[in-house]
Amino acid sequence: MTILGISGSLRQGSTNALLLRAVAGLLPKGVTITVFDGLDDLPHFSPERDADHENGTAPLPSVARWRTAIDEADALLISTPEYAFGIPGVLKNALDWTVSTVLMDQKLVGVVSASPGYEGGQKAMASLLPTLTALNTRIPDGCSLVISSVRKKMDASGHITDEATNEALIKLAVRIVKG
Numbered sequence: 001m002t003i004l005g006i007s008g009s010l011r012q013g014s015t016n017a018l019l020l021r022a023v024a025g026l027l028p029k030g031v032t033i034t035v036f037d038g039l040d041d042l043p044h045f046s047p048e049r050d051a052d053h054e055n056g057t058a059p060l061p062s063v064a065r066w067r068t069a070i071d072e073a074d075a076l077l078i079s080t081p082e083y084a085f086g087i088p089g090v091l092k093n094a095l096d097w098t099v100s101t102v103l104m105d106q107k108l109v110g111v112v113s114a115s116p117g118y119e120g121g122q123k124a125m126a127s128l129l130p131t132l133t134a135l136n137t138r139i140p141d142g143c144s145l146v147i148s149s150v151r152k153k154m155d156a157s158g159h160i161t162d163e164a165t166n167e168a169l170i171k172l173a174v175r176i177v178k179g
């Protein structure tokens with residue numbers, strides 16, 4: 001099984017990107033996670049730029065790469081910060097580039113929102129879930145996790161230092177693998 005990790009943060013040293021890498025070490029044998037590195041290459045979405053499915057032209061290379069990565073993955077694991085009570089524009093933009101496709105239809109998705117704040121990105125999660133529902137993805141019970149005070153729960157290299165968080169991530173990983 002292959003999981004595509006998607007970080008909603010482009011920041012060097014992003015806690016959300018580090019979390020995805022931490023999950024890589026918690027997965028059962030035979031399950032791998034690759035973190036997608038091309039969200040920043042996607043242009044701002046506009047229907048005119050997304051006309052390839054109507055006029056038969058090839059999609060932009062960055063869009064084709066994003067869509068192929070989704071297509072080739074058995075599941076997606078999104079880990080996102082909260083920006084101004086919502087999800088970062090770069091993540092919403094990337095999701096908008098999938099709307100004209102069927103790639104997300106019944107795609108298995110796990111979602112994490114980590115924040116240094118005590119509410120832990122609850123509003124980002126509350127904003128992301130309806131978008132993923134609109135895309136008709138499949139998010140089984142137990143496949144979403146809000147992590148508060150994240151900087152107290154992992155060190156700078158991404159090692160999870162909080163036992164409860166580690167267990168919650170293992171549970172989430174097992175649940176995604178179960179499908």
Ligand code: FNR
Binds near residue numbers: 011
């Ligand atoms: C934030 N942050 C933030 N945190 C939060 O809990 N709720 C919020 O609404 C916001 N809004 C917000 C806006 C902007 C523009 C920035 C830069 C930051 C703080 C944010 O959670 C924190 O920077 C995280 O560490 C970002 O995640 P990464 O980059 O570490 O993955």
